[in-house]
Amino acid sequence: MPDHAAPPALPPLAPQQLFDSLDQASLGLIWVDESATIRHSNHYFRQFSVAADYLHECFQDLSLERWQTLMRQDGPPELRQQTLLLQLTLAEGGQRSFELQFQSLPDAESKLTLMLLRPMDERIEREAVSALQHDVLEAVALGRPLPVVMDLLCRRVEALAPDVICSVLAVDEAGLLHPLAAPSLPSNFSAALDGLAIGPSVGSCGTAAFRGQAVQVTDIANDPLWADYRALALSFGLGACWSTPIFLNPQRVGATFALYYREARVAADFHRRMVEACEQLCTVALKHDEHLRQIERLAYFDGVTGLPNRTLFADRVRQGLPLAGRTGAPAALLLLDLDRFKTVNDTLGHASGDEVLRQAALRLSACLREADTLARFGGDEFVAWLPGCSASYAMQVAAKLLASLELPLELTGQDAPLLISASIGVSCYPDDGHELDKLLKHADIAMYEAKRAGRNCARFYLPAMNQALDTRMALESALRLALSSNSLALHYQPKVRLSDGALVGAEALLRWWHPQHGQVPPDTFIPMAEECGLVNALDAWVLEAACAQLASWREQGVAIQAVAVNVSPTRFQQDDVAAHVHSLLQKHDLRAEQITLEMTERLLLEHETRTVDQLNQLHSMGVRLSIDDFGTGYSSLSYLKRLPVSELKLDKSFVRDLETDADDRALSSAVIGIGRALGLAVVAEGVETEGQRRVLIEAGCEIAQGYFFARPQSAQDLQAWLKLR
Numbered sequence: 036m037p038d039h040a041a042p043p044a045l046p047p048l049a050p051q052q053l054f055d056s057l058d059q060a061s062l063g064l065i066w067v068d069e070s071a072t073i074r075h076s077n078h079y080f081r082q083f084s085v086a087a088d089y090l091h092e093c094f095q096d097l098s099l100e101r102w103q104t105l106m107r108q109d110g111p112p113e114l115r116q117q118t119l120l121l122q123l124t125l126a127e128g129g130q131r132s133f134e135l136q137f138q139s140l141p142d143a144e145s146k147l148t149l150m151l152l153r154p155m156d157e158r159i160e161r162e163a164v165s166a167l168q169h170d171v172l173e174a175v176a177l178g179r180p181l182p183v184v185m186d187l188l189c190r191r192v193e194a195l196a197p198d199v200i201c202s203v204l205a206v207d208e209a210g211l212l213h214p215l216a217a218p219s220l221p222s223n224f225s226a227a228l229d230g231l232a233i234g235p236s237v238g239s240c241g242t243a244a245f246r247g248q249a250v251q252v253t254d255i256a257n258d259p260l261w262a263d264y265r266a267l268a269l270s271f272g273l274g275a276c277w278s279t280p281i282f283l284n285p286q287r288v289g290a291t292f293a294l295y296y297r298e299a300r301v302a303a304d305f306h307r308r309m310v311e312a313c314e315q316l317c318t319v320a321l322k323h324d325e326h327l328r329q330i331e332r333l334a335y336f337d338g339v340t341g342l343p344n345r346t347l348f349a350d351r352v353r354q355g356l357p358l359a360g361r362t363g364a365p366a367a368l369l370l371l372d373l374d375r376f377k378t379v380n381d382t383l384g385h386a387s388g389d390e391v392l393r394q395a396a397l398r399l400s401a402c403l404r405e406a407d408t409l410a411r412f413g414g415d416e417f418v419a420w421l422p423g424c425s426a427s428y429a430m431q432v433a434a435k436l437l438a439s440l441e442l443p444l445e446l447t448g449q450d451a452p453l454l455i456s457a458s459i460g461v462s463c464y465p466d467d468g469h470e471l472d473k474l475l476k477h478a479d480i481a482m483y484e485a486k487r488a489g490r491n492c493a494r495f496y497l498p499a500m501n502q503a504l505d506t507r508m509a510l511e512s513a514l515r516l517a518l519s520s521n522s523l524a525l526h527y528q529p530k531v532r533l534s535d536g537a538l539v540g541a542e543a544l545l546r547w548w549h550p551q552h553g554q555v556p557p558d559t560f561i562p563m564a565e566e567c568g569l570v571n572a573l574d575a576w577v578l579e580a581a582c583a584q585l586a587s588w589r590e591q592g593v594a595i596q597a598v599a600v601n602v603s604p605t606r607f608q609q610d611d612v613a614a615h616v617h618s619l620l621q622k623h624d625l626r627a628e629q630i631t632l633e634m635t636e637r638l639l640l641e642h643e644t645r646t647v648d649q650l651n652q653l654h655s656m657g658v659r660l661s662i663d664d665f666g667t668g669y670s671s672l673s674y675l676k677r678l679p680v681s682e683l684k685l686d687k688s689f690v691r692d693l694e695t696d697a698d699d700r701a702l703s704s705a706v707i708g709i710g711r712a713l714g715l716a717v718v719a720e721g722v723e724t725e726g727q728r729r730v731l732i733e734a735g736c737e738i739a740q741g742y743f744f745a746r747p748q749s750a751q752d753l754q755a756w757l758k759l760r
């Protein structure tokens with residue numbers, strides 16, 4: 036280590052020398068006591084300033100009391116560590132901005148503070164503002180909550196310009212003001228502003244938000260914009276207020292940024308430049324907050340209805356369950372599925388479908404308490420979680436939910452109001468499960484039961500339902516097996532001409548013999564096949580088997596000229612039925628008129644373009660189209676006119692009491708009359724008695740089928756039946 040010699044001690048400066056050099060410094064120096072009286076000042080300061088004894092006479096931005104607070108050495112230390120930017124009243128007239136720093140003197144007795152003044156130049160100003168911008172943007176980037184960021188902004192502005200009080204008010208979508216940050220405003224004043232509606236003369240902030248323009252009120256005591264709030268502002272010592280609207284987008288003001296003064300005055304130039312910077316900072320912070328909220332909405336809320344989504348719902352239930360476990364309180368989970376929503380979507384379009392969901396969500400929400408959670412799980416499925424809800428109360432809520440959907444919905448762009456309904460499954464905590472997944476699964480089983488029970492109703496989960504579900508699933512896989520192993524069969528029921536009993540064709544009806552359950556009725560397995568997506572394959576199989584049988588009868592010389600087969604609506608939506616029929620006609624060398632496709636009214640009501648195209652194609656090939664169970668559904672005459680239908684089947688429910696029930700007789704005559712008028716054949720189903728046959732003949736019906744003539748039977752039995760005639 037080099038050995039440095041200690042520098043030679045310098046002789047101390049004489050006090051006069053020291054004083055002269057301070058006097059010549061190009062920096063303002065003032066020595067001030069605790070009463071804000073100026074005790075000494077240097078030449079540099081005196082050449083600018085008005086002659087004055089007190090600080091507030093030179094720097095009029097702050098009152099004497101404020102200066103005294105600042106000068107008190109036992110006052111808040113953070114005040115004295117700051118750099119202030121203030122206006123000095125000049126000897127030559129006018130004002131000039133100075134930067135002030137405080138320096139407490141070690142001489143404890145005199146309690147003097149040395150103040151250093153530098154004329155404020157653009158560089159200082161820029162540095163001050165950019166330090167503020169940096170800190171606020173950093174807080175935004177770190178994801179600090181909006182009120183925290185705004186509080187920081189206000190405090191930093193107030194530190195730079197101690198003569199202002201800063202506030203930021205949020206403006207909600209309804210146009211109401213809510214304080215976000217106002218660290219130096221009395222809390223009673225902020226509280227009084229909370230919930231105030233913006234308007235054409237609602238102080239500075241309410242008016243600025245209303246006009247979408249900055250509003251500068253230089254004298255609250257006399258400005259008409261403050262007429263209604265003057266007393267309030269004056270009682271808190273506020274004299275002027277300059278408010279700037281902060282835009283979230285060109286149409287929407289999301290907040291106001293305001294500078295208050297304690298006296299009536301205009302804003303200093305520096306304040307104007309600071310407001311420009313703050314306006315930008317507020318915009319960034321507000322938009323950032325809005326984006327965060329949007330992201331949160333997307334992650335946790337359903338975009339169509341605004342209801343919580345599955346994730347948020349699961350969170351809430353999982354938070355609620357431990358509490359229920361500790362307190363022993365019950366809870367209920369309701370799974371609600373809109374009935375036939377797919378049809379609404381397909382026929383009215385997705386925009387109307389979304390509107391239905393939104394309106395349904397509003398109605399359902401209105402039935403629930405604040406503590407309940409209603410969520411949309413997607414599609415047409417809503418789920419409600421009702422903490423503290425007993426089984427009997429859950430049933431009341433379910434009834435209320437169903438009733439809320441009863442009034443028809445008015446949809447934009449649709450002339451006719453729409454009727455909707457729902458099916459609800461209910462599971463109860465703790466009896467039906469301790470965890471969400473279990474409760475959901477059981478509510479789903481119960482909901483399925485509600486659908487089976489005819490829809491528009493609610494069902495509770497019962498363990499027996501589980502059993503039924505297991506049986507159903509076993510049956511489903513058995514049906515798949517039956518289809519793949521060719522263990523299904525067709526029975527045929529003759530269609531006869533009523534006038535002479537001649538055979539005009541046969542309806543093919545599917546039969547399934549299950550090794551354990553025996554004969555399973557089609558009314559059970561066809562809806563099941565529809566639900567599990569098997570029905571198209573079943574119908575295709577039936578069509579092929581019926582065509583093959585018809586060809587076989589022709590080869591054997593059996594006098595059966597035509598077959599009718601049932602086709603489910605889904606097949607028209609998903610398969611190319613026309614192409615399938617065409618290939619079968621060619622394969623078996625059959626004529627198109629020999630095939631009748633029976634379909635339900637539901638298919639025609641849905642009138643999807645794809646279905647209508649296929650019906651037209653089939654019709655132009657010569658295939659006959661028949662409406663099954665006519666009269667049981669919507670029976671709209673308009674679709675009969677528009678679509679290429681050849682035949683109506685009068686449902687057996689009208690035929691059963693023909694002899695005794697005048698209403699059924701009238702209805703049957705009407706259907707027969709409609710058929711005649713439109714040139715369609717009418718086939719009566721389920722004729723069991725001679726009396727029914729007679730009434731039908733009298734009403735003008737030409738063709739019928741039913742046990743009176745023959746039951747559905749195997750192809751061989753039908754041949755035998757024919758021979759016996």
Ligand SMILES: Nc1nc2c(ncn2[C@@H]2O[C@@H]3COP(=O)(O)O[C@H]4[C@@H](O)[C@H](n5cnc6c(=O)[nH]c(N)nc65)O[C@@H]4COP(=O)(O)O[C@H]3[C@H]2O)c(=O)[nH]1
Pocket residue numbers: 528543544545556557558561573574577600601602603633663664687720721722723740741742743747
């Ligand atoms: N009470 C009474 N009933 C009579 C009489 N005559 C016939 N029936 C029954 O009435 C039903 C007529 O068939 P559907 O209306 O097309 O109604 C059918 C049809 O909608 C559906 N179905 C049957 N086979 C098929 C098929 O291959 N594909 C499709 N998609 N559905 C089918 O299952 C329904 C029920 O079929 P099945 O049980 O075979 O019941 C048949 C038949 O056995 C009678 O005099 N009195």
